[in-house]
Amino acid sequence: MSLFENLRAEARLAPESGIVAVANYGRSREGLIPLWAGEGDLPTPAFIADAANRALQGGETFYTWQRGIPDLRQALARYHTRHFGREFPREEFIVTGGGMQAIQLALQAVAGKGDEVLYLSPAWPNFPGAAGVAGATPIAVQLDSSDNGWTCDVGRLEAAVTPRTTAIFVNSPSNPTGWTADTETLKAILDLARRKNLWIIANEIYALFYYGAKRAPSFMDIMDDEDRILFVNTFSKNWAMTGWRIGWLRIHPSLQQVFENLVQYSTSGVAQFMQRGAIAALDEGDAFLAGQIERAGKARDLVCGILAKTGRARFSVPQGAFYLFFSVDGVTDSRQACFDIVDGANVGLAPGTAFGAGGERFFRLCFHRNLDQLEEAATRLANWIESRG
Numbered sequence: 001m002s003l004f005e006n007l008r009a010e011a012r013l014a015p016e017s018g019i020v021a022v023a024n025y026g027r028s029r030e031g032l033i034p035l036w037a038g039e040g041d042l043p044t045p046a047f048i049a050d051a052a053n054r055a056l057q058g059g060e061t062f063y064t065w066q067r068g069i070p071d072l073r074q075a076l077a078r079y080h081t082r083h084f085g086r087e088f089p090r091e092e093f094i095v096t097g098g099g100m101q102a103i104q105l106a107l108q109a110v111a112g113k114g115d116e117v118l119y120l121s122p123a124w125p126n127f128p129g130a131a132g133v134a135g136a137t138p139i140a141v142q143l144d145s146s147d148n149g150w151t152c153d154v155g156r157l158e159a160a161v162t163p164r165t166t167a168i169f170v171n172s173p174s175n176p177t178g179w180t181a182d183t184e185t186l187k188a189i190l191d192l193a194r195r196k197n198l199w200i201i202a203n204e205i206y207a208l209f210y211y212g213a214k215r216a217p218s219f220m221d222i223m224d225d226e227d228r229i230l231f232v233n234t235f236s237k238n239w240a241m242t243g244w245r246i247g248w249l250r251i252h253p254s255l256q257q258v259f260e261n262l263v264q265y266s267t268s269g270v271a272q273f274m275q276r277g278a279i280a281a282l283d284e285g286d287a288f289l290a291g292q293i294e295r296a297g298k299a300r301d302l303v304c305g306i307l308a309k310t311g312r313a314r315f316s317v318p319q320g321a322f323y324l325f326f327s328v329d330g331v332t333d334s335r336q337a338c339f340d341i342v343d344g345a346n347v348g349l350a351p352g353t354a355f356g357a358g359g360e361r362f363f364r365l366c367f368h369r370n371l372d373q374l375e376e377a378a379t380r381l382a383n384w385i386e387s388r389g
Contacts, residue, residue, distance in 0.1 A: 010133050017125065018335060018354030026342035033377040034348040036338075038124075038175060038323070039242040040292065040368040044277075047284050048239060052277030064272040066263045067256060068095025068248070072275045075282040076248055082286075083208070084220050091253040094260070095275060097267045098245035099205060099234030104130055105249060105262045106230040110167045110199040111136035117201075118160050119169040120152060122176055122325070122352065122359030127169050127203075139165075142358040143179055149316040150179035154188040161192070167199040168192075173206040173216050176325045176355050176364040178318020180210060183217045190222060190229075199228045205237055206321040208289060211297050216320050225252070237322075238289050239281040246274055292368070296322045299367040299374050306378040310385045322368035325352070327361045328385050334363050345384040347377045 004012065023036050067073065073090035080088040096102040103126070111117050113135035119127055121140035128138035141160050143150045157168070170189060172181040181189070193200050202219050210216040219229055234247035251259060263269060300317070303324055307313040315326035331337050335351040341363075342348060352362030365381075367374055 010135055014133050015129055019350040022338045025339055026348045032346045032348055033373055035366045036348040036350045038366055040240055041370055042240045044240050045288050048277045048280045051280035052273050055273035055276035060272040064269055066269040067260050069275050072279050075279045079282045083215055091256055092250050094249040095270050096247045097270055099232055099247040102232035102247045102249045106201045106232055107131055107134045108262055115166045116164045117167045121357040122355035124175045125354055140357040150177045152185050158192050161196050167201055169201045171203040173320025175321055176323050178321050178323055180216050180319040186217055186219055187222055202229055202231045205233050209293055209296055209322055210320040212319055235278055235281055239285050246270055246278055296368050299371055303367045303378045306382050310382050312385050324365045324367055325362050332361055334361055341384055345380040347380050
């Protein structure tokens with residue numbers, strides 16, 4: 001047997017990213033406007049980087065608290081109090097090596113070989129990929145798409161539950177669709193989880209990138225203290241920190257030691273000087289974040305307006321996050337079309353095929369960018385769409 005064949009099946013079968021395949025094809029093109037990745041175009045603000053630099057220069061380079069330094073966990077508690085209107089103890093927070101590790105730890109805690117985990121699709125591919133690597137079976141439950149937007153049929157979600165189901169992954173506001181669960185939908189999903197004794201892994205990282213109110217509805221608005229919900233989050237999106245790889249979990253305080261153990265046997269904690277930057281983001285970053293959300297709202301309207309004029313781009317205006325998930329009349333293979341768009345429009349998009357069931361004919365466009373550059377990209381796309389006759 002070859003070396004490859006001797007690896008665990010879960011590792012061998014881990015899917016290649018359909019987004020990276022297009023990025024690798026187009027990233028060296030001169031003048032290309034890259035809208036394939038889920039990040040903005042601004043570097044981390046100086047007030048965050050300076051706080052990390054001061055800590056680094058001050059010698060904060062040793063092993064540290066695996067749950068996260070107390071100052072950061074307290075800052076997370078303050079941040080949640082500001083946005084959810086009640087007190088949170090710092091014992092509810094675990095600092096992780098990015099949102100991706102938060103998801104991996106949540107999966108390690110509630111799902112493994114022989115288990116099934118439900119998720120709403122189209123979906124960010126890293127969750128089902130991580131579930132598969134953990135040995136669990138990810139089960140896609142499709143959202144419904146119409147001219148009025150994306151919706152979740154909770155009855156369909158319940159029908160997918162089997163004796164092997166242990167958890168439901170809910171990403172709202174959603175990457176890639178922008179679907180945002182209203183409070184009644186969240187209540188219905190929580191009721192299902194209670195009746196079936198399931199965990200919910202709640203990914204609400206785009207909660208503040210919401211265009212209908214101050215923030216999106218959250219399970220935190222309706223849950224009881226003893227509900228089986230693990231919240232995964234990241235500093236990446238709100239404060240332009242994608243490359244830092246720092247995030248957090250919000251859990252019941254009784255689970256602190258379990259998750260500290262999981263951190264111990266994975267990364268053994270996040271660098272302390274990075275955590276100092278994260279504190280600055282939480283305590284000093286509200287104005288920066290508000291500006292980013294305002295710009296994203298304008299960007300959304302700009303892109304939607306330009307593509308709508310073609311008469312051939314089909315989409316619902318996203319309620320949250322910073323992606324437009326759209327289709328084009330006559331295009332059925334979005335993966336091949338993304339390569340064609342690189343060649344013909346010099347714009348980089350993520351193919352809907354990368355987001356699983358229900359996404360095959362769609363494209364994902366990240367509009368969290370400079371408005372002038374975005375206008376140019378949308379105009380190029382509109383010209384490409386119109387050139388197809």
